[in-house]
């Protein structure tokens with residue numbers, strides 16, 4: 001695919017990267033993820049819902065191997081092209097979902113940036129639970145969720161997405177065997193949770 005191929009809404013991976021670049025809240029979430037994720041130099045990290053690979057490519061210089069997984073193959077192809085252009089060789093991108101991440105090697109940390117809220121938006125708490133349980137199945141010591149979620153009072157649903165509360169995400173992480181060890185609130189509706197087994 002050319003890296004300007006449009007999806008059915010005319011939106012390209014380049015559009016997405018440009019939007020992220022100019023989205024101040026996204027940038028603050030990304031920066032908090034990079035600061036708070038307890039990633040060691042010899043770790044293998046899964047970036048689930050990797051999209052165009054923004055997070056995976058940032059993490060590549062911090063650890064041994066980054067595994068990017070997504071259900072959107074066109075964006076995975078674009079992420080691979082971006083890694084090749086930058087000469088980054090310790091990142092691999094392939095198909096994988098929240099429920100079935102498609103990872104066979106041992107994993108130290110799972111990160112999810114602006115991704116898991118989609119499970120909640122699609123199917124509420126049950127879908128988010130299945131997503132978190134699927135990711136817990138790769139057996140990481142730590143999960144880092146940098147995402148849209150409510151830290152304040154219950155939300156008024158917007159037209160296009162319904163977000164979980166931070167309490168819901170934390171409870172589901174606890175149900176999967178993880179305890180919150182670090183939290184950074186970016187805005188009332190975005191922040192980073194670090195959960196450790």
Ligand SMILES: C[S@@+](CC[C@H](N)C(=O)[O-])C[C@H]1O[C@@H](n2cnc3c(N)ncnc32)[C@H](O)[C@@H]1O
Nearest residue numbers: 049050051054070071072097098113114115118
């Ligand atoms: C808003 S983008 C975020 C991409 C990237 N993490 C970032 O920080 O730029 C959400 C991504 O989650 C992916 N996604 C949605 N549902 C998914 C699922 N069930 N399993 C894996 N990825 C999923 C989408 O295809 C999309 O690439």
